Amino acid sequence: VLYDIDKERQDKVGVIVDYIIKECNVDTKLTLSNEPEEAFKDADFIFAQMRVGKYALREQDEKIPLKHGCVGQETCGAGGLAYGLRTIFPMIEVIDYANKYAKKDHWILNYSNPAAIVSEACRRLRPDARIINICDMPIAILDQIGQCLDINAHEMEYDYFGLNHFGWFTKLEYQGRDILKEAKDYVIENGTLLSKDIIQKIEQAKEAGIRHNDASWLKTWANMKTMVELMPEYFPNSYLQYYLLSDLVVSQSNKDRTRANEVMDGRESNLFKGVEKYLETGEMDKKTFYHGEHGNFIMDLAVALKNDTGKKFLVIVENKGTIPNLPYDAMVEVPAYITKDGPQVISREPIGDFYKGLIEEQLASEKLLVEGAITGSYQKVLEAFIVNKTIGSAHTAKAILDDMIEANKDFWPTLK
Structure with missing residues (x-):
């Protein structure tokens, strides 16, 4: 079942999903629904993967901070805080639909960004929700390292x-070999x-034709060198560039x-052009819908839960002493073994x-934002922006x- 509140977009995505089901030659019925009871029953x-406000507001998330000389990114900095305020309550709505209509032992596997803020909101507002918040970026980084060192990232x-x-x-x-230093040395040597x-x-x-090789991603992978040189102890998540190399x-x-704009003009445009071409000619270019590890990672997690495999995944969970010198209630991203009962951290x-x-x-920035959303406090949200690095x-x-409030007036909770 595909569920969305945007029927026009959903119908186009449904064309691709229907094609994939037929390609896999499986006896699966596809339902497209805009009604929660039908969808979640x-x-x-x-x-779950929602983008509240779609790409039009993502564009504002990125361009408003840049206008003020700050990082403009959809999940980090001011843009991430704005996106978080739009996503908190729609995510809670999804949890409530699942609790009302889905099986009692259901699992929500959530990709909705910004995952750190969404996770904190779920902890605060629905602490008993059967939800696992995840992100595939660390897995994508491992895949990049594997390609660079010519080894199998899955091993x-x-x-x-x-x-x-x-x-x-x-x-x-890798196979008993310490490759942390090798990965750092590769980045430094190759830039x-x-x-x-x-x-x-x-x-x-200039066109390599694979995911993450748009102009912005080329800069991201190059900025890894600077982070590794300045902070050589560990290997950083690429998103740290927005905090540690903001200038x-x-x-x-x-x-x-x-x-x-890159996504709207590239991946987004190509996707729907591919759908139109398929409807007109019956020919599908699979490159229009395949974009790396997103689907693999979330499906592997579902299989681990269903089959009680105990396989290791990176998940976002309440700390509860996992990292002993961080707050007990921090939503941290750490390895866990996945069983039918959820993550074993x-x-x-x-x-x-x-x-x-x-x-x-x-963490303070994220917690202040969630508190501001729940209480409708302008001051708390302002403090979240002030403390953000x-x-x-x-x-x-x-x-x-103040610029963000105007841009998001139809999507944010009222702040006073």
Whole structure:
């Protein structure tokens, strides 16, 4: 079942899903629904990924902060805070539909961004929800490392800690070999976390034709070198560039054409052009809908839950002492073994003061935002913007927030 409140978009996506079902030659009935009871009734799994306000507001999330000289990114900084305020209550609505209509032992597997803020809101408002919040970016990074070192990423052993889009790999091993240093050395030597064949393709022609090779992603993979050189102990999540290299990121940004424009003109446009071509000719270009690890990761997690496999995944869970020197109620992203009862988290030693300080600052921003959303407090939301590392001053934070309020007036809770 596909459920959406936007029937026009849903019908187009339904064409692709129907095609995939027929390609797989499985006896599966596809239902498209805009009615919650029909969509959620007796569901075992709910895969959630919503973009409230669609790409039009993602564009504002990115361009408003850049206008004020700050990072413009959809899940990090001011843009992420704005996106979070739009997503909190629609996500709670999905949880309530699942509780009302789905099977009692259902699982919601949630990709909806910004995952850290959504996770904190779920913890506060629906603490008993059967929801696992996840992100595939660390898996995509492992895949990139595998390509760079010419090894199978699925056979890597890893350890990781942090918040969503704010974490570090502390261990990388392959067939008993420590490859953490190899990964860092590769990035420093080659100036990017792209494999040598992709580097060669990019040099020969600016279009490599794979996910994450748009202009913004080329800069992202190159910025990994700077982070590894400045902070060499662990291997960073690429999203840390927005917090730790904010001045560099802003200098690399085009305030008139951001990542949202790349997606709207590229992936989004190609997807729906592909649907139109298929409806007209019966020919489907699979490149229009396949974009990497997103589908694989969420499906692997569902299989692990269903079959009680105990396989290890990175998930976002309440800390509860997992990282002993972080707050008990922090929503952290850490490895866990997945059973039919959910994540069984792997505890770790205390983290260093450098990482602890960074995480607690970001955590405060996320918690203040959720508190502001729940209470309708302008002051709490302003404090979330002020404490966020990507924003330089309280005056700038207020200016961005006031512009954001105007742009999001149809989607945000009322702030007083």
